[in-house]
Amino acid sequence: MQPADCLVSQAAGGNSLQHQVIPHKAPAHCGVGAVAQFSIGTDNPVVDSRIMQAFRSIHLPRRRSCDQNPRRTQMMMTTRAFMAGMGAAVLGLCTAPPVLAQTSTRSLIRWAELDIDPAQLASFKAAAQALKEAVLRTEPGVAVYHAVSEADNPGRIHVLEMYDDAEVYQAHLQQPHFRDFRATTDKMVTGRLLHDVVAVRLGAKARLSASPLVRIAKLEIDPAQLQAYEAAVSEEIDDSIRLEPGVLTIYAVASADRRSQLRFFEIYADEAAYRQHLESPHFKKYVETTKPMIASRRLFETRPLFLGLRQR
Structure with missing residues (x-):
């Protein structure tokens, strides 16, 4: 007492x-x-x-x-x-409503997949970390700058970037630190795919944990059921951010030219928080509701290179 x-x-x-x-x-x-x-x-x-x-x-x-x-x-x-x-x-x-980091209609989101020469992976990671620190220190229009590697394929890097608008993104490409990074790492990159994506639902808390767990997913949705799926997944994301302290981020984005192709970038405080999320009533409801809507699903365990958030 x-x-x-x-x-x-x-x-x-x-x-x-x-x-x-x-x-x-x-x-x-x-x-x-x-x-x-x-x-x-x-x-x-x-x-x-x-x-x-x-x-x-x-x-x-x-x-x-x-x-x-x-x-x-x-x-x-x-x-x-x-x-x-x-x-x-x-x-x-x-x-109180959930803390949602919804971007404005002008926001620009990029998802990149990079294949790195295994012999130069350590050098690439060091250069990428230095770039992230420079971006967050000097570019206030960059809201999110995350990079992770696939656990089963460490040379495959996924980079998620969110900019306030297209002008901020174009200015980013002209920054000296970005140009230096490209000049330093171009020969380390053996493959590069850039995806223009749009927000479906972006849910995030203001802070990240010291040792977060990050999962990414790629889903193909039945186009005839896309509107119903987006409604269901938006509800699930809102509930997860609002009700679960260990769910830090769930970003759902869709390919700009094919809305039925979705990608998810999820950050949990730790493994226990992720397991708890899987057992939550709202997640189980989402699984049951959307099961007939999902044509294919690929899940990836990852290892963070860095997770960068603009300070609010």
């Missing part, structure tokens, strides 16, 4: 709120005051903001005369207000 002046409440998804009453020394002619301090520990900035707004609206009452038991006075003054604030905070948790 927590001490009476330190109340901890668990909210949905393991998020925690901590409230502590700190005595406020006031002159003898004033009532005993109290200051409430709050700390928020959620993975959802929308939820954090709503909780802070709820608690900032609380006005702690002050007694007009001093009590001989200031600690009891503090507890009487703050418990009712705190519980009211907690109710507002829980309401915010329940009603």
Whole structure:
């Protein structure tokens, strides 16, 4: 049991709120005051903001005369207000929308598949890491810059890039660090496929874990059922990001010239989070709903080279 002046409440998804009453020394002619301090520990900035707004609206009452038991006075003054604030905070948790990194209609998304000479793979990875750091440091219009290698074929690299618009992408191609990277690595690359893709649903939390697990998938959908599939997968992505702390990213994109060809880039906090996701009710519902809609499916285990997110 927590001490009476330190109340901890668990909210949905393991998020925690901590409230502590700190005595406020006031002159003898004033009532005993109290200051409430709050700390928020959620993975959802929308939820954090709503909780802070709820608690900032609380006005702690002050007694007009001093009590001989200031600690009891503090507890009487703050418990009712705190519980009211907690109710507002829980309401915010329940009603806050998922953190979705939906791009605008002008956003440009590229998915590249690169085959690297195995003898030069280490050199390529070092050059790619340096490029990522330069891109995120100097190009604010680049929202996502991820690269992974297939676990069963380490020389096959998948690169997912998201730009605010086509102008940002064209400017990226002219950056000195990108030109240096191409000059350095062109002879290391034995095959290159660039895919123009469009967003189906892009779900992501604001932060990644220290050792994430990344899976990619390629699906072919029955064109006659494509609209129903997109609705089902969008619902599943929203539920996964909103309800599962360990689901960090699910990007679903489609080929720009063939919408029935979909690709998925999924990031989980760890292996356990991925396994938990597979057992979730919303994922099982998605599997059952979409089974007759999927013509083919290929799943890939990967090893991250780097995962780059623009700082919000």
